[in-house]
Amino acid sequence: MKVTRREFIRDGVAAFTVSFAAPAFLADIARAQGALSRSLVVVYLGGGNDALSTVVPYQDAFYYSRRPAIAIPAGQVLQIGSDSSGKALGLHPRLGGLRTIFNEGRLAIVQRTGYANSSRSHFQGTDIWGTADPNAPTGLGWLGRYLDTLPSPVDPLIAWNTMRETPRALVARNVAVPAIPNAQTYSLSSPNGAAEALNERNAATGMSAHLPADRPHLSFVNGSIRAALSTLDRVSSVNTYAPSVAYPNNGFALALRTVAASMVRGIGTRVYWVQTGGYDTHSNQGNAGGGAYANLMGTFGDSLFAFYSDLRNQGLLNDTLILQFSEFGRRISENGSAGTDHGAGGVMMAIGGTARGGIFGTAASLDPGNPTLENSGADVRYETDFRAVYARVLDGWLGADSVAILGGNFRANAPAII
Amino acid sequence: MARGNWQVEHLLRRAGFGPTADDLDRFEDAPVSIVVDFLVEYQRQPDDVDSKIGQSAYVGITTRGEFSPNTRIDDARQRWLFRMVHTQRPLQEKMALFWHNHFATAYSKLAGTVGALPATKMLALKAGELPGPQGQLELFRQYALGNFRSLLVEVARDPAMVVWLDGRTNARARPQENFGREIMELFTFGLGNYTEQDVYAAARVFTGWNLRNPQRLRNTDPNAYWEFFYNANQHETSAKTFTFPIYRDGTRTIPARSAADGMQDGIDFITALATHPETARRLARKLWGFFVSELEAPDPAFVEAVATEYLMNNTEMKPVVRFILRSPWFLDPARWHARYSWPVEFVIRAIREVGWNGLSIDAARTPLLNMGQSLFEPPDVAGWSLGRDWFSTGAVLARMNFASTLAANQRFNLGRASAFARQSPDDLLASFMERLSPAPYDTAPYHELLTYLQSGAAWPLSDSQLTAKAAGLAKLIVGSSEYQFI
Incomplete structure (x- = not known):
């Protein structure tokens, strides 16, 4: 059966062809949308962070009796004082950098964050934190909905995801958030020399401008290609960044370093997404002396402290807010594998030059009958709805309307972290 | 052609x-019926693909010292990619990929727990090539179209899985819930069909499903291995009650058993899960997305028909997949190019269409990482995020750049093969449309390709211009959105 090329092209289809904004024009948009204004850096600890090992209630006898193998000895925690209920608290011994930030008054710790009937599933839980709607774990993300409120045209680099996959929180209706795990490889190569490479790039740009109405899936992929091609040149500018401090050698620190570079270069991004995994510590969690969790805290704390120090040296600290969360806290009692299973309430943190440091909320009492617990005393019950923290960030940092974005008013109980 | x-x-x-x-x-x-038989009855073709590794007519591999696909993970990746390019049993490798995503197990945690060499063996050891049980991938190949219940039993006692979801330390005193939860949430019927109390009971079912290292060799010794071990001393023997039926008569309780007989708890539980109607439906929905379409939600009639096929055939997968491939849902031309290709599918198809003479499959390894799919390294136990989620900006750049790498590598082969079409842009583009299989182009992007061919070139093309334009065209087509769908 002989086939001609006619069978490969289709005619008369309704389509839009988008015009391409020149890079100079995009930079103008970026400036107009606040290249020099505030940035939000969201840090997600993937797997369900064991909040009781991050912020340790080191005078609670049940903490020790329920965690004989993995409790952190009271003498080794980094004391940060007491919360409003009088519970003495200490940071994990590997969080020395965070204690410094705390002592500088720029680390806000929000205890017992979560929501009613917390999902113990990683995937549903992560989606719920992403959509900020426990009843609707699919659909647009809370940061995506914020991005959708920005006036059009939106700079394609308004947000920057350092992971390969777009997290639920950044899923927007009108903005394709670029995924840039590594600025070094965020470039376009060619099998040919420079002149021919330019021809190819022009062709790819033209092809991706085609948005067929009857094939939205093609339009979607073309949208990604377009967003990539229109951000390449600005992203490459971060590759020459020389940080003011040495960052640890791990993927999380590398991502933070790239974020700092992008801020210093002023390329216009307002929302960054950074994540580090390994928090699903079902077994061999270890204790203060070492082990899996201590390594996680070392990576988390040391990297964040390098980032904080770099931003401080670059004069960017006051324009930056770091917001940390995880999809759930873990079970109070350790399991037989010297680890912890999936639990409920967790801990959030906010760091920034203008963050109001301190301890917000109250720690749970870990005696099994206590009303601060749930699931027959097995898990920590949430006290602060995570959406109240989001509301504070949206209203107080991003200058948005949290009621519209979150679909409800969570301002009343929002901790005053900024 | x-x-x-x-x-x-x-x-x-x-x-x-x-x-x-x-x-x-x-x-x-x-x-169609003949080709479905060719695919489904793959045992009729020899499983000889590994014997071709290193031969000149096939895509190359890159060795660092000796090629060691049983003990070095990068070589295991090369071997699997090689198989996908050259297998005579494409559906077997395709289903192995499906199961790898379904029972997603990541090398890094295994290597961190037992060491790099035993971890690679756990995932990729081909039976008999070194001491120890076959690797998880070989299990998926063995059961590619086998019985799902049997596969689930094998997975529950698969050393890689027992490390991955921490079963190796699941002990009687304080059961550990990781595997018990995920077998319900991800491997069988999914959220909404069980409670937290069911998770706790499931954790107890699998107490004592541990591992042992029989010879206690150093973990750098190629002979070192771990094997499944039912540790009766660590099995919790009391009755376990669930909110759903475990037995055909509707009984919801697994009876108390002696420790010696306690492994039967897990077999009963797995059988209940595998034969649960919601498991049948969830598999049907997953197979819809894998084989039929990601552009439309599963047709409820399809889900019921496939679920029925699965249950009627006692959880055998071969009749299920045969049913799907011969069904009107699958064969409807509206379903052509209706699935977002996975990075691995994209890379293998591009190589099979553009060419491999002079290429090492190793050239795909790092690009695959950048596209978001490193084999043996899914992001978590839920597997990869499919569909649109493959197409972040960084990932589309990685796809375009792989197209470029492949085109650069094959430029002379492409130039020679299209010499007959050097007279005009129309002829050259038509020849590439014969060679490659993008979804149909609309007029506008098709004319962009013609414009590209005209720019800066004199027709008919000189040899050097032909080489350049052929490579550029291959890159543009393989890197275009139309090519990302299968």
Whole structure:
């Protein structure tokens, strides 16, 4: 059966062809949308962070009796004082950098964050934190909905995801958030020399401008290609960044370093997404002396402290807010594998030059009958709805309307972290 | 070579990795039923693909010292990719990939727990090539179209899984819930069909499903291995009650058993899960997305028909997949190019269409990482995020750049092969439309390709211009959105 090329092209289809904004024009948009204004850096600890090992209630006898193998000895925690209920608290011994930030008054710790009937599933839980709607774990993300409120045209680099996959929180209706795990490889190569490479790039740009109405899936992929091609040149500018401090050698620190570079270069991004995994510590969690969790805290704390120090040296600290969360806290009692299973309430943190440091909320009492617990005393019950923290960030940092974005008013109980 | 048997091409893209030029010739006039048989009854073709590794007619591999696919993970990746390019049993490799995503197990945690060498063996050891049980991938190949219940039992006692979801330390005193939860949430019927109390009971079911290291060799010794071990001393023997039926008579409680007989708890539980109607439906929905379409939600009639097929056939997968591939849902031309290709599918199809003479499959390894799919390294136990989620900006750049790498590598082969079409841009583009299999182009992007061919070139093309334009065109087509769908 002989086939001609006619069978490969289709005619008369309704389509839009988008015009391409020149890079100079995009930079103008970026400036107009606040290249020099505030940035939000969201840090997600993937797997369900064991909040009781991050912020340790080191005078609670049940903490020790329920965690004989993995409790952190009271003498080794980094004391940060007491919360409003009088519970003495200490940071994990590997969080020395965070204690410094705390002592500088720029680390806000929000205890017992979560929501009613917390999902113990990683995937549903992560989606719920992403959509900020426990009843609707699919659909647009809370940061995506914020991005959708920005006036059009939106700079394609308004947000920057350092992971390969777009997290639920950044899923927007009108903005394709670029995924840039590594600025070094965020470039376009060619099998040919420079002149021919330019021809190819022009062709790819033209092809991706085609948005067929009857094939939205093609339009979607073309949208990604377009967003990539229109951000390449600005992203490459971060590759020459020389940080003011040495960052640890791990993927999380590398991502933070790239974020700092992008801020210093002023390329216009307002929302960054950074994540580090390994928090699903079902077994061999270890204790203060070492082990899996201590390594996680070392990576988390040391990297964040390098980032904080770099931003401080670059004069960017006051324009930056770091917001940390995880999809759930873990079970109070350790399991037989010297680890912890999936639990409920967790801990959030906010760091920034203008963050109001301190301890917000109250720690749970870990005696099994206590009303601060749930699931027959097995898990920590949430006290602060995570959406109240989001509301504070949206209203107080991003200058948005949290009621519209979150679909409800969570301002009343929002901790005053900024 | 001629395109035109569209239904069969669709079948070979979806149930394989796309037809090569030889396949197009071989199946030029073949009816669908014959090709479905070729795919599904794959045991009729020899499983000899590994014997071709290193031979000159096939895609190359890159060795660092000795090629060691049983003990070095990068070599295991090369071997699997090689198999996908050259297998005579494409559906077997395709289903192995499906199960790898379904029972997603990541090398890094295994290596961190037992060491790099035993971890690679756990995932990729080909039976008999070194001491120890076959690797998880070989299990998936063995059960590619086998019985799902049996596969689930094997997975529950698969050393890689027992490390991955921490079963190796699941002990009587304080059971550990990781595997018990995920077997319900991810491997079988999914959220909404169980409670937290069921998770706690499931954790107890699998107490004592541990591992042992029989010879206690150093973990750098190629002979070192771990094997499944039912540790009766660590099995919790009391009765376990669930909110759903465990036995056919509706009984919801697994009875108290002696420790010696306690492994039967897990077999009963797995059987209940595998034969649960919601498991049948969830598998049907997953197979819809894998084989039929990601552009439309599963048709409820399809889900019921496939679920029925699965349950009627006692959880055997072969009749289920055969049913799907011969069904009107699958064969509807509206479903051609209706699935977002996974990075691995994209890479293998591009190699099979553009060419491999002079290419090492190792050239795909880092690009695959950048596209978001490193084999043996899924992001978590839920597997990869499919569909649109493959197409972040960084990932589309990685796809375009792999297209460029491949085109650069094959530029002289492409130039020679298209010399007959050097007279005009129309001829050259038409020749590439015969060679490659993008979804149909609308007029506008098609004219962009013609404009590209005209820019800066004098027609008919000189040899050097032909080489450049052929490579550029291959890159543009393989890197275009139309090519990202299978």
